[in-house]
Amino acid sequence: MNTFATYDLIVVGAGIVGADCADAASGDGLRVAIVEPGPIGGGATPAAMGHLVAMYDDPAELALARYSLRQWEHFAELKDAEFSRCGTWWVARGERELAAAAARAARLAAADIDAHVLDARELYEQEPALAPGMSGGMLVPREAVVYPPRVARHLVQRAQSRGAVLHAGRRVQTLRRGGALLDDGTSLAGPVLVATGCALPALLPQLPMRARKGHLVITDRYPGLVRHQLLELGYADSAHGDADSSVAFNVQPRPTGQILLGSSREFSATDAAVSPAMLRRMLERCFSFVPALRGLQALRAWTGFRPTTPDGRPYLGAAPGADDVWVAAGHEGLGVTTAMGSARLLLDLIQGRQPAIDPAPYAPSRALA
Numbered sequence: 001m002n003t004f005a006t007y008d009l010i011v012v013g014a015g016i017v018g019a020d021c022a023d024a025a026s027g028d029g030l031r032v033a034i035v036e037p038g039p040i041g042g043g044a045t046p047a048a049m050g051h052l053v054a055m056y057d058d059p060a061e062l063a064l065a066r067y068s069l070r071q072w073e074h075f076a077e078l079k080d081a082e083f084s085r086c087g088t089w090w091v092a093r094g095e096r097e098l099a100a101a102a103a104r105a106a107r108l109a110a111a112d113i114d115a116h117v118l119d120a121r122e123l124y125e126q127e128p129a130l131a132p133g134m135s136g137g138m139l140v141p142r143e144a145v146v147y148p149p150r151v152a153r154h155l156v157q158r159a160q161s162r163g164a165v166l167h168a169g170r171r172v173q174t175l176r177r178g179g180a181l182l183d184d185g186t187s188l189a190g191p192v193l194v195a196t197g198c199a200l201p202a203l204l205p206q207l208p209m210r211a212r213k214g215h216l217v218i219t220d221r222y223p224g225l226v227r228h229q230l231l232e233l234g235y236a237d238s239a240h241g242d243a244d245s246s247v248a249f250n251v252q253p254r255p256t257g258q259i260l261l262g263s264s265r266e267f268s269a270t271d272a273a274v275s276p277a278m279l280r281r282m283l284e285r286c287f288s289f290v291p292a293l294r295g296l297q298a299l300r301a302w303t304g305f306r307p308t309t310p311d312g313r314p315y316l317g318a319a320p321g322a323d324d325v326w327v328a329a330g331h332e333g334l335g336v337t338t339a340m341g342s343a344r345l346l347l348d349l350i351q352g353r354q355p356a357i358d359p360a361p362y363a364p365s366r367a368l369a
């Protein structure tokens, strides 16, 4: 039997982005439906490192990250978030990298994000496990890490406590004029917000999306071996470059004392299996920065897929060629960080308010230009 219900917003997908949008919409007093076929905080979200980080090389991305990082401060005390303010050290290998760090720190400082270029003495004082020969780097002391799937569950539960209806175990099969049809035949009426990450083209084929595979490894507990999220300054080249495959040193101390090791990026790998060759390449990169990592006990390795738009920026706004359909998808490797700002920007657009940051760089219509 077909059922029919009307909402102010139907949120499709409950990864970190959809969960945040549902939370923001219900906080605005909207009647919200959430549709999610898998676990809440599924998709790319549970595969992520959970590093809340301002990338600095694209002004639009920096604006969204800065806006989002402010929202994340509201979660600093939330037990479910497992928020840990470990700070970020961008490590320089060589004087040239250190010189480039100054321009990056200036860009962050101009966005009101505390960042300092420090020399090798200060780096080794704070991170003695680093291999000899580092030149110093950039410290961003207020950045943090969280546990993304638990945050997503918290956000969905908060939305439900305000009356949002969760259609768990259900998938949106098609978008229809004025609503969505679920795979069990249920019709939902109302504006739709599609937050399905890599799966976006299944519902909106006019918006191209590629899945960019990544590997991570988590170790047993070694508290204090590394104290900050450590990245090589060349990480942004890996994240924003278009190379088919790349690795970069990216290591995170979890609040449990475990160490999370990353990261890799691949466009052409489409299966979710762990690739021993890619894992070896990624780990060798990590060992070259922190040799003691080689002797640690690894507990688990996994992969995930980053939803990647052609220009690397998320689609946030009205879906081109569809009435009353909105999009929040394509956050690549920054979606945990930028989910918060994305949700608020979207809700401002949906509610006809002026967003706090310029929405133009994220307009989905650019895909058709």
Ligand SMILES: Cc1cc2nc3c(=O)[nH]c(=O)nc-3n(C[C@H](O)[C@H](O)[C@H](O)COP(=O)(O)OP(=O)(O)OC[C@H]3O[C@@H](n4cnc5c(N)ncnc54)[C@H](O)[C@@H]3O)c2cc1C
Pocket: 012, 013, 014, 015, 016, 017, 018, 019, 035, 036, 037, 038, 039, 041, 042, 043, 044, 045, 046, 047, 048, 049, 050, 051, 052, 053, 170, 171, 172, 173, 195, 196, 197, 198, 199, 202, 203, 213, 214, 215, 216, 263, 303, 304, 305, 306, 307, 328, 329, 330, 331, 332, 333, 334, 335, 336, 337, 338
């Ligand atoms: C290895 C790795 C490391 C990362 N590290 C970080 C990091 O440190 N910091 C950071 O900020 N970001 C990081 N990211 C990026 C981040 O994980 C993603 O950008 C983010 O999780 C995307 O969230 P999302 O909600 O858009 O998509 P997803 O989490 O993929 O959620 C999409 C949801 O939509 C659902 N769905 C799909 N189709 C339908 C349908 N038809 N109907 C209903 N529901 C549907 C899916 O089941 C899924 O739950 C990392 C990613 C990877 C892979």
